[in-house]
Amino acid sequence: MPLCTLQQVRFAGMAACVPKTRVSNLVDCKPELRPERQRLVRNIGIEFRRVAQSWQCFSDLAFDAAETLIESLAWQRDEIDALIVVTQSPDYLAPATAIILQDRLGLSHTTLAFDVNLGCSAYPYALHLLGSMIASGSVKKGLVLVGDRSSSPCDPLFSDAGTATALEFDAAAAPMYFDLNSDGSGHQAIILPVGGHREPVEVQHLIPYRENPQAPWRRAVDLVLDGPAVLSFSTQRVPLAVEKLLDYAQSTKDEVDYFVFHQANRMINETLRKKLGLPIEKVPSTLRDFGNTSGASLPVTMTARIREPLEAGPTRLLLCGFGIGLSWATCLVDVDGACFPEFIES
Template identity: 70%
Template sequence: MGLSTLHNVRFAGMASCVPKRTLSNLEDCPPKLRSERERLVRNIGIHNRRICPEWQCFSDLAFDATEKLLEELQWQRDEIDALIVITQSPDYPIPATAIILQDRLKLSHATIAFDVNLGCSAYPFGIHLLGSMIAAGTIKKGLLLVGDKSASTNDPLFSDAGTATALEFDPQAAPIYFDLNSDGSGYKAIIKPVGGHREPYAFHHGFPVRDAHGDLHWPDGLILDGPAVLSFSTQRVPPAVTRTLEYAGIDKEAVDHFVFHQANRMINETIRKKLGLPVEKVPSTLQDFGNTSGASLPVTMTVRLNESLSTGRHKLLLSGFGIGLSWGVCILDIENAKFPALLES
């Protein structure tokens, strides 16, 4: 795909929802790990995270966010032509979570509903996917639901969240610019290797094993190659941002806010400094919400920018990057959109 432009697509609104339960990376860790965890928190910048109870799914958070957004927009259910869900945390392996939510949200049977499996880079890819359907003139209004249930009590990085974004056809809307990229040669950098058809779940995967450092881990858990992700993120994202700005003919000084995937403080600060961006233009939610996977862009926009984005016109550059490996940049104008305050469920 690379560089592309969409016309006639308006960003109508957004809502984000997180679980009520907060975990502290310092207070809620075992005492013997406290000094090690303090050093880690200084590096990754994540103090608190949100985690779902066992019964709660990503789709529950996304449902609540969607209900609130539809209330704010005053959209009728039968007006919604498409429902796209981007998650790595589906309710079931099959059927698609989007189909379940179509019924749960009481949308029309004529609603196009399907899932996409993508994580950290999900938001710009999702805006392009839904926006392309609208720009083509096939649909007038659509919903994009993005998020994951990826938090655990032991891992200090990830948080749970669900978000909903509304796009609609508008011939007066400003163009939206994109740079979307994929590099599957690095797929092992962030991977959950067990549970698919390549390596089906077996009895022995239910027992922890010790790694080379003597630490216990679960064979069916997430494997994250930190150095590889750091190198990928800091090498790929800054050039993509610069390339998209040049393609759009926009000076970076004309952008009101640069919103990046909330990976960790080291990665995000390196990207910000490479691009020479002022701190006040780069909002962060890492300290309070951690890495919320594909939901990190909308969560950050909701928590840090919702009041300003609800009035007037603002130019934003959004960038998601990570699992795949994949990375995307999106430049769009948001004018008088609906941005309800962060929901807790």
Template identity: 70%
Template sequence: MALSTLHNVRFAGMASCVPRQIVSNLEDCPLSQRSERERLVRNIGIQTRRLCAEQQCFSDLALIAAEKLLDDLQWEREEIGALIVVTQSPDYLYPATAIILQDRMGLPQTAIAFDVNLGCSGYPFGLHLLGSMIAAGGVKKGLLLIGDKTFKVKDPLFSDAGTATALEFDTSAAPMHFDLNSDGSGFRAIIRTVGGHREPYSQEHLIPQYDEHGNPYGPDYLQLDGPAVLSFSTQRVPPAVERLLSYAQVSKEQVDYFVFHQANRMINETIRKKLSLPTEKVPSTLQDYGNTSGASLPVTITARLHETLPSKRHQLLLAGFGIGLSWGSAIVDMEGAKFPAMIEA
């Protein structure tokens, strides 16, 4: 188990940006499927989702969030020493989206910029990666941009978002504690099989296919093994959270909020109940924003806690889990951080 602690890293702020386009899961289906969709919505807890405009990328949203955060922090672009982008929705297969954003944001050429290919578990991993660079002393200020754009717009689960998190070197900062894990034996539970070197695109993938309801599908779409994901999430996440609390010597009562990846209502409620957490300590954005992949932790913090957190010192436990399979948790002190309100673009 990958338990670790980072010192001298301050959580400086967070901003989130979502598309203006709102899609209703109850209305975005034929009338003949309405009763079936209503049952699905009750189970997954997602009523509306946010979807990018046709030519809008995740990076466009993340850029807006980052620029708002830098303005609120009054950081100069020349101060940024690292830019890490965590996404499965890059602008291009290559080069890395972080390299493109480095230029679009006007960051110095001395800034380290690279992508990380992770989805729903990505936030704790990205936080640890950027935090480690800052703790080592080479980077004084850095940005972590996380988000995704939905590939299959008719999927009732997923939404689009772009987020920015700012970390800086500070010898007086409270320690950050992490527990990060991976299990590649379950890689097929969440997978898009076509498009890589293992199975390149071919002419057969261009032939449209439709299910019994007339919805498009195919091997180049995301394939999700629901029962496997449910089992993984509810069996791995609760003990990992307990392990991190024990390692950090922090009680559940000392944690102000537990923020979990917004997978679906069934998974999240099972995790909450297994950990015996009160609902008021577990904010949710599933109903309004859906599953925003790796961005779901910052989206939930921004949507539900941006007015509460600046008022005093708060300690949060953040847990992301999903594709890989991978899962990670972090205990972070949010004292004095900036949290702009949700941005729509």
């Protein structure tokens, strides 16, 4: 979509929740794999991951984040007009997880509730979606719940997380600026090829295999990720998108307090930082401690790394998510007086 501006939308608060279980990529693996894992950790920058219990869904983490945020804001539940869940880890194929969470959270029957299927670029999309409803006047207060349960015992990249963000109408709020993009020609770069209607799950899809004796074991139902394609896409598209949005908003890099990028891996994120000429202190990272938390990585990083500065006073943030789809989304948001509860472990 074209660059756009949302008026009269206030960023009211945010909460993030991760599982208590912390897994080490270096320790929690077979001894014979440790030399390979050491090289991998040096390259991707992910030493620890958060992994949900077998009974724990993304919605359980998002519920805890939303409950904490609602109570911290002292919002009345019948005031919340919209609940939007952005995830690729729904409780069921049907009904929508947002409908279930509307009931669990005790929200009114008049609450608009629906799901959106999106991963790495989810957070700016979510802010724009709810923000557009508020800017149009149809919604006064709303929540977006963003995250995934995407960890796997054998995968050293992904972690689980659920987050909640509150937006509300405020005539005096600073403008929010957005740039949202998609390129479906690259959809096979990050894909779960089995499990949808195109190729339903069958018994053979659950049997582990490896393509050669040196390759890791995998199943047909596991995520396929084309690393070189994702690296090329990210490092080409994202810097241009950041520069374009700053130019549109008539803002400079010096006027932005923090640049928060999707936590993909160290190689991608360091390349982005250097291409944009950004100082390390302006680019917070949670890769080492939390890994890649998919669509939740922006709010997880904001909560875990810059919560105190965000609560202290006016802060200008440039948020950028990119990946599955392929898709990339950037927004420029001014945060002032928002509520940021402490990091939640569930």
